[in-house]
Amino acid sequence: MTDIRTFTEELLRFDTTDGDEADAQTWVRERLNELGFETYEWTADAERLAEHPSFPDDPGDIEVANRPSVAGVLEFGDADAGPTLVLNGHVDVVPVERNLWTSDPFEPTWVGEEGEDLRARGAADMKSGLAACVFAALALREGEADEESDGLNGRVVVESVAGEEEGGIGAAAATLDNPYPFERDAALVAEPTDLRAVTATEGTVMKRLHLTGRSAHAATRWVGESVLPHFETVRHAFEALEAERSESVTHPLYGEFPIPWPICFGTVHAGSWSSTVPAELVAEIRIGVAPGETVDEVEAQYEARLAEVVADSEWLSEHPPTFERFTIQFEPAETDPDEPVVAALQDGMRETGLDETEPQGATYGADSRHYVAAGIPTVVFGPGTIEQAHFPDETVHWPDVEQARTTIAATARRYLSEGSSK
Structure with missing residues (x-):
């Protein structure tokens, strides 16, 4: 039988960037079948997603073709008499800058003084977490999680989803459209959380800023109007608003972050030629949204701040910038720490030797928000650190993956045990 280490290595060898998940998902479904799961598969409908606030309004802008998601289900005892717990992971990964890597990003490499760190794209975010979910479910079935596993009622669903x-x-x-013939009662998303329980995730609004100046020859640049000073004025105004929001918008799970609701100018493209005054600038901006806020509310704050900058500038007043949404939006999400799935995770953490069980907040978004929005209480917990996500030479500490497998198995046992009389 495939073990967790081999499963993870094989999954990491698939290049699942840029919507290319299909081959990996076929492999995952085959492995789940071999391991005794009942499997399901679904592909998203772009028309349906276009109605969702996270996605562009034009279905043509949402790539869904040949991007299946798959799941495996294990049933325990009288499955309908107990709860259903979803263990969720995503199979897609972000692109790589190969020149910044010291090894092939899609050939898993064991590194570190004792060879306990696994390097590959997706090692932390989050194929190792997905593997931990698969083998946690198997451990529960095989009675490895605890001798009290016998007599459980309910289901464990392991999802490998596309396009996170x-x-x-x-x-x-x-x-939006339940792919299973049963309801789901709770979920655990195995994103990298440093093996801590995350119950709140931040939202984001993605905006594209377009500024217009006036071009001129570099030799007479004084007759032109460079967009760069105007951009700097906007940037400073937005960073001032970020600082104000850090003080005025508070949340008990976000006090540890120096910038709880960050803004990031991810891309800036200006000018057309080194000898021409830059007359066009396009910047793509990610803006943090706190749990309890909405994307629309925070977007309106930044639009109002931009309007103040424009009003103070004769040039911008005569040549108003555009500031429009693009790509995807992430609503924030939060699960009540008193939910049974949170208590089950905390109990599972203590049982398996993890002492820091207090709920945490995260400054990133995750698929957990979709389940929370659907009324499915969800906690985020997994191996690895977010600091390795999207990072060159991305690594995960392998003992943490084994720990996650054990803890998730204990969590599932406790959740099914507590809910078997539902």
Whole structure:
């Protein structure tokens, strides 16, 4: 039988960037079948996703073709008499800058002083977490999690979804149109959390800023109007608003972050030629949204701040910038720490030697928001650190993957045990 280490290595060898998940998902479904899961598969409907606030309004802008999501189900005892717990992971990964890597990003490499760190794209975000979910479910079935596993009623569903990095294509589809012939009671998303329980995730609004100046020859640049000073004025105004929001918008799970609701100018493109005054600038901006806020509310704050900058500038008043949404939006999400799935995770953490069980907040978004929006209480917990996600030479500490497998198995046992009389 395939073990967790081999499963993870094989999964990491698939290049699942840019919507290319199909081969990996076929492999995952075959492995799940071999391991005794009842399997399901679904593909998102772009028309349905276009109605969802996370996605563009034009279905043509949502890539869903040949991007299946798959799941495996294990049933325990009288499955209908107990709860259903979803263990969710995504199979897609972000692109790589190969020149920044010291090894092939799609050939898993064991590194570190004792060879306990696994390097590959997706090692932390989040194929190792997905593997931990698969083998946690198997451990529960095989009675490895605890001798009290016998007599459980309920189901464990392990999901391998597509397109999380593009807004949660597979997870959103699964919550809009349930792919299973049963309801789901709770979920655990195995994103990298440093083995801590995350119950709140931040939202984001993605905006594109377009500024217009006036071009001129570099030799007479004073007759032109460079967009760069105007951009700097906007940037400083937005960063001032970020600082104000850090003080005025508070949340008990976000006090540890120096910038709880960050803004990031991810791309800036200006000018057309080194000898010409830059007359066009396009910047793509990610803006953080706190749990309890909405994307629309925070977007309106930044639009109002931009309007103030424009009003103070004769040039911008005469040549108003555009500031429009693009790509995907992430609503924030939060699960009540008193939910049974949170308590089950905390109990599972203590049982398996993890002492820091207090709920945490995260400054990133995750597929958990789709389940929360569908009324499915969800906690985020997994191996690895977010600091390795999207990073060159991305690694995960392998003992943490084994720990996650054990803890998730204990969590599932406790959740099914507590809910078997539902």
